[in-house]
């Protein structure tokens with residue numbers, strides 16, 4: 566479903582080459598984990614794959630759609646209809662309560678089920694709370710609810726449990742994996758945590774802007790079976 570061919574991404578007018586020819590293939594419904602040291606280009610790769618940022622060379626295809634040939638308008642439309650994001654920094658709207666933060670995601674596609682999703686992430690009792698009145702784990706669950714409320718075909722997650730303690734991190738990861746199992750979306754998750762790679766179908770290792778290894782897990786583990 567996603568095919569990247571030789572992606573190059575530079576910053577500072579070409580002075581810094583962050584992605585140095587990255588090619589990959591991701592199947593529909595696949596759970597992919599991207600591992601790599603800090604600064605290896607993982608977040609940059611996610612932002613290019615998801616159409617948030619443009620690449621300087623190479624191509625990214627979603628089936629037969631080529632992101633690199635889209636106009637800004639087409640790219641915005643593509644992001645709205647196809648992808649969801651969960652970032653390490655929560656990016657909730659501080660002046661909106663839980664209900665309205667999630668509704669914002671749901672409104673993008675006219676989804677009326679957003680209260681069900683809030684319930685499913687266990688935040689029914691916090692509907693009227695604003696982000697500052699929530700714990701880190703609760704805020705991350707609001708982000709997950711907001712991303713899922715869009716019914717994305719592809720969910721991108723950048724260190725979704727990075728800011729969470731072990732117990733909350735496992736619960737959040739478990740919820741994400743279960744949602745993936747039920748809804749069948751394609752999932753691309755960046756993490757530093759080697760253990761989390763055991764939950765993936767496919768693991769992609771990066772170093773200094775290139776892919777160094779790709780392997781598959783025959784039996785991906787659950788969030789409660791891995792070390793932390």
Ligand SMILES: Nc1ncnc2c1ncn2[C@@H]1O[C@H](COP(=O)(O)OP(=O)(O)OP(=O)(O)O)[C@@H](O)[C@H]1O
Nearest residue numbers: 576577581583601602603604605606607608609610
């Ligand atoms: N907007 C930018 N302008 C200039 N350099 C950037 C920009 N964004 C990222 N970089 C550089 O690109 C490199 C890769 O950054 P990236 O954020 O993709 O790494 P990462 O693998 O996600 O790291 P981490 O695990 O710490 O999040 C870093 O050296 C970073 O300084």
Ligand SMILES: [Mg+2]
Nearest residue numbers: 607608609723
């Ligand atoms: Mg990063």
